[in-house]
Amino acid sequence: MARNNIHEVWESGVGYSVDMDARTCGCRKWQMVGIPCSHAASVIIGKKEKVEDYASDYYTKKRWRETYLDGIRTVQGMPLWPRLNKLPVLPPPWRRGNPGRPSNHARRKGRNESSSSSNTKKMTREKKDHDML
Template identity: 45%
Template sequence: MAWSYNKPEFRENLRKIELFDNAVYADLMRTKPKTWCRAFYKLGPYCEDVENNSVESFNNSIGKARDKALVSMLETIAKLAMVRIAKRSAKAINHQGICTPYVSKYLAELLEDASKCIVQPSTNMQYYLRLHGCAYRVDLTARTCSCRRWQITGIPCEHAYGVMIKKGIEAQHYVCHWFRTEMWRDTYTDGVIPVRGARFWPVGEEPSIVQPVVPDMPGRNKASQGESSSQPECSQQVLTQLGE
């Protein structure tokens, strides 16, 4: 249901859950699904994510760094980010194509359904299309489809892709600018500047922080403990002699 791109699809999937189990349906409605379903996303950000996997991935990558002291932790995280950005920058520079590899993979997954679309033209670059028994309206000028997937993702949906295949149009020319190779390269142009060692850091007027002396821990040392442990044996010998 979270993946529903439009309200009719949302209602259909919601109804399926209600028929499956009323208790599950009631629990689901308490979570306010309109706040996390694609059908109610605002148009413009061009992001269809319904989870925080990217955040979890980065959080996992800094797991070992969090066990360190504050300065060491920040240095380690900065180095991890620096190397990651540098690798992605090199990958973006070497990539040849209109859009990023993500777009190519995305469209490849839609190709089978797009090839099955029945397309009929209208005026003003609008098209009537049928797929799996349902009709859709595609507008190439406005870059919209009645399924709303194109508007949400910024990448042509299977219906718009079907029109483009029918007309012999390159689909990547209709992809949002955020997924273009040029934008990908610009994103990783400026990375994290390497930090110099501690000897190069500016020195303020405050006194330097030095490692404190480890104090003697309270309690007897091992030698004293050894002496005390022999006392019960001596006392037992004296009592034995007295008894004799």
């Protein structure tokens, strides 16, 4: 604990400021999701309290019942949706060739690769057989 119920939690060499009163963390996950992040959870567990007590009330059974008290309204079928003067979804652009990585011969060579195969010395079969004798 640093001061005023603000804690500093270190993970992988990075320090995160966790404010337990404002229910915020430096990683911003707690603010975004409403469930304590791992940094806040370590502080809560260190204080020997329950992590679920610090979750947003949006995750409670009471809030769920309030949300679905009147049920879910039905949705009209897609042909009855209002028409907008926008272009329809277009297919992806046509491209030549097959998808995926190009073959070894057709791809662009890297900085440390030779540009042609003529630099390599190849032995003919006759020379190989002659050297082996």
